[in-house]
Amino acid sequence: MKRLPLLLRLELERVAGSGAVIAFAVFVLLPTLIFMYVGLLFWAPLSRQAIEVLRLIRPGVDVYHNLFNDYISAVKSLTGLVLGFWAGFPMLVMVSIVIAVLISGERASGTFELLVTRPVARGELVLSRILSFIFLSLVILLVANTLNIATIALSLYNGLGLRVVVRALQDAWKYIAYYTAASWLYVLAVTSLSLVTAIYSRRTFLPVLAVLGYYISITALPGFANAVTHGLIARRIAELFRYLDISRYTSTILYKWVYGPAAKMTESGIAVSYPAAFTIVLGLSLTLITLSLILVERMDLS
Amino acid sequence: MDEAIIAKGLYKRYKRVQALRGVTFKVPRGRVFGLLGPNGAGKSTTIKILVGLIKPDKGEALIFGKRAGSTGAKSLLGYAPERFSIGNNWRLIDFLVYVGRLHGLSERLAAERALYLLEWAGLGGYEEEKFGNLSAGMKKRFGLVQALISDPEILILDEPTEHLDAIGRLEVLNRIRELASRGKTILLSTHVLAEADYVVDSFAIMNRGRIIYHGSRLDVQGVVRIVVDKPAEFEKALHRAGLEYSISGNEFIVETSGVEDEKLVLRICLDNNIRVIRYDTSSSISDIFMRIVGAEKR
Incomplete structure (x- = not known):
């Protein structure tokens, strides 16, 4: 692993400008841009109206405090946008496409086979590609979530002035960190999932197909089981597949971060504690990445 | 060490096909060694073991005494595969600098060497070109260039003239002779025997996964x-x-x-x-x- 830092630097330089990563950035920033457009167009005037209405109907009320609380609620509602929907199925497919292009694409073109004849370990090559993508995804998610918060801050500034914005941001920074970290954990887990297929495949569609298969197994199969076998067996099958859903665990982690250490998210009758969720996401990711590295060291490349 | 490459009793099986059956040969330092044989003889499999792409089921291959496939062995090699290909979007200069840096060259040195080699291979002026825009002959010559970027002790060329026209073949063979005259150890595989006649000092003939003849040109005159x-x-x-x-x-x-x-x-x-x-x-x-x-x- 002596050459890993060099490889990582070279890979970051190369991958940062690659079409796959730019597509990923656009994909993640898309909801942010929509949010900015909607927020600045509608929220700013509404904030001003809200102040006027509050002053009229409840003279003497702490307008700033009320709107500050609204602001925090808005930040929390982003969870639904970023993790609830966007970091669900679309993110799953997008990450698998990027990894497919980065790894299977190199295998398909012959670049990977050529590079492993150079004085680097195979594992180093794979790890440099994975780590560079994981790092870049963190940067992209950070930018996206910061822009979300900035949008709300700008809207608030328009209505309430700098004092409220500063006060709000003092509290909001941790949400930026929460959302980013939770989304990133999701990316990490999905990356490691598609990595195993990408290592073995010279066809870029196979990792995407594998991830689609995974998604179908955690969504459609429980329903299918329920349709054909009513009762206990169907419930057991449904539970089994729900346990495979990575987004459940990342949501649990975020829920704990937002609502405190005592929080325990329950969904569809399955309770997952925060430590368990954290262990599952990180453990699964690290296990799959390690497995991929062992496989790539042992396999024949011809 | 006089032996640049040693293959000792290499065996390899692909599912139902026994590709290698105890391949043994030595390549002395500074010689051009031809691995000859009909298609399917096991030449490419042998080469892939030497460059570390595949592992033998049995036997061992050494590059200047280092186990083939190890980082130490790979640092002494330059390899141009039979079907040389990289991603179409790679610019020639970028790829060469990238590979040069994997060999521990500084960015400046790698770029200088890349430009020199591109010129040497008749690809001067194409450094900014994308790989996908090159003709088949240019791609083959670029394959030779990327193998030379680290100025390796040993050059391994798998069917270096395959898919080239007559002029392209001659150009590549002349480059190989030029490299040989500089004292490089070159192992090349080919099934075009006239080309082997033109460049090799010693050779081994493979058939059905075995070496059936191993000698030097002097032996056959x-x-x-x-x-x-x-x-x-x-x-x-x-x-x-x-x-x-x-x-x-x-x-x-x-x-x-x-x-x-x-x-x-x-x-x-x-x-x-x-x-x-x-x-x-x-x-x-x-x-x-x-x-x-x-x-x-x-």
């Missing part, structure tokens, strides 16, 4: 083709001298094991007053190959 005016007398004299021969039409093909045997053939003619109508010692690797592989098939 002993086939004399001769047409004489008294074939019956000449045949008797050859028989008495204990030389192996065959007859093709009116031509005698006499197997010799060096210059002394060639002299002996001429002495027979002189002593028996046999007039030589045609005499040719231009025997080649092709003759050896056809004889040995032909015998295998029989």
Whole structure:
């Protein structure tokens, strides 16, 4: 692993400008841009109206405090946008496409086979590609979530002035960190999932197909089981597949971060504690990445 | 160390096909070694073991005493595969600098060397070009360039002239000869025997996963083709001298094991007053190959 830092630097330089990563950035920033457009167009005037209405109907009320609380609620509602929907199925497919292009694409073109004849370990090559993508995804998610918060801050500034914005941001920074970290954990887990297929495949569609298969197994199969076998067996099958859903665990982690250490998210009758969720996401990711590295060291490349 | 490459008893099986069956050979330092054989003989498999792409089921391969596939061994090698290809979007200069840096060169040195090699290979001015825009011949030459970026001790070329036209073949072969004259150890595989004749010092012939002949060019310069005016007398004299021969039409093909045997053939003619109508010692690797592989098939 002596050459890993060099490889990582070279890979970051190369991958940062690659079409796959730019597509990923656009994909993640898309909801942010929509949010900015909607927020600045509608929220700013509404904030001003809200102040006027509050002053009229409840003279003497702490307008700033009320709107500050609204602001925090808005930040929390982003969870639904970023993790609830966007970091669900679309993110799953997008990450698998990027990894497919980065790894299977190199295998398909012959670049990977050529590079492993150079004085680097195979594992180093794979790890440099994975780590560079994981790092870049963190940067992209950070930018996206910061822009979300900035949008709300700008809207608030328009209505309430700098004092409220500063006060709000003092509290909001941790949400930026929460959302980013939770989304990133999701990316990490999905990356490691598609990595195993990408290592073995010279066809870029196979990792995407594998991830689609995974998604179908955690969504459609429980329903299918329920349709054909009513009762206990169907419930057991449904539970089994729900346990495979990575987004459940990342949501649990975020829920704990937002609502405190005592929080325990329950969904569809399955309770997952925060430590368990954290262990599952990180453990699964690290296990799959390690497995991929062992496989790539042992396999024949011809 | 005199041996640049040593292959000892290599075995490899792909599902139902036994690709290698105990391949053993040595390549001395500074020589051009040809790995010859028909398609499917196991040449590419052997090469892939040497460069570390695949692992043998049994046996070992050493590059200057280091296990093939190890980082130490790979740092001494330059490899151009049969179907050289990289992502179409790579700019030539970017790829060469990237590979150079993997070999520990600084960015500046790698760029300088890349430009020099591109010029050397007739690709000067194409450094900013994307790989996908190159012609087949240019891609093949670029394959040679990327193998040389680290100025390796050993160059391994798998079918270096495959898919090239006559001029392209000659250009690549001339580059290989030039590299050989600089003292590089070169191992190349080919099934085009005339090309092997043109460049190799020593060679091994492979067939069905085995080495069936291993020798140097000097060993094969002993086939004399001769047409004489008294074939019956000449045949008797050859028989008495204990030389192996065959007859093709009116031509005698006499197997010799060096210059002394060639002299002996001429002495027979002189002593028996046999007039030589045609005499040719231009025997080649092709003759050896056809004889040995032909015998295998029989």
